[in-house]
Amino acid sequence: MYKNIFDTHSHYTDSAFDVDRFELLDSMQEKGIKYIMLASTCTEDIRENALLSEKYDYIYTSAGFHPENIDNLPENYIDIIMRAVSENKKLKAIGEIGLDYHYDGFDREKQIEVFEKQIELSKELKLPAIVHSRDASEDTLNILKKYRPQGVVHCFSGSAETAAEIIKLGMYIGFTGVLTFKNAKKALRAIEAVPLDRLLLETDCPYMAPVPFRGKRCDSSMIAFTAEKAAEIKGISVHEILDITCENGIRFYGI
Secondary structure (H helix, E strand, O other), X not given: OOOOEEEEEEOOOOHHHOOOHHHHHHXXXXXXXXXXXXXXXXXXXXXXXXXXXXXXXXXXXXXXXXXXXXXXXXXXXXXXXXHHHHHOOOEXXXXXXXXXXXXXXXXXXXXXXXXXXXXXXXXXXXXXXXXXXXXXXXXXXXXXXXXXXXXXXXXXXXXXXXXXXXXXXXXEEEEOHHHHOOOOHHHHHHHHOOOHHHEEEOOOEOXXXXXXXXXXXXXXXXXXXHHHHHHHHHXXXXXXXXXXXXXXXXXXXXX
């Protein structure tokens, strides 16, 4: 069994975990999981993630509003984040924030405005930003270059060239089970461009389950399969990749 696993991005408040959430989280440390970071997407998420971080010593959390929730964004969203930060010592990041142009109908100007305000807040609070970018690489990169926050672009789906630009900004890049997919050539080229000291591993669970679980509900224990692929690409052992990425996560989130 592998040890020293840090799942740096997860969504355990998702309804996919309603049937066995606590049973699953009770078992994680026995499966080699050292830490889990919960990514928040809305007000309810922020509240529920805080409760999970209070219940489990090895779980940490974040606060932020996902671009897909722009339509229902409360006017006082910045105050909600600031209150969450002040109330929870285990809140270690602002996120999940960013841009998502995958679906038509989302107000791109509003997304950019909300993303920039949350980036500014992350800098003000001296907390790293967890950045979501889907079909929005150019605008995301321009904003990151403008503000130069501490941060990670999670579930990275961009090119090796974009990865290199993000690394130049001093940021981290997170990879999911996508690395194990047959059509993952772009992701494999991208991870080759990421230095080991800027690499994070994540599940984005319940999504992005790696092969051989593709299409099923993902959980943090499956990150081992992503680590195996990352180790193969980087030419080091799985234990080394897990040690390195765990240490990176600890450093990045200030744990």
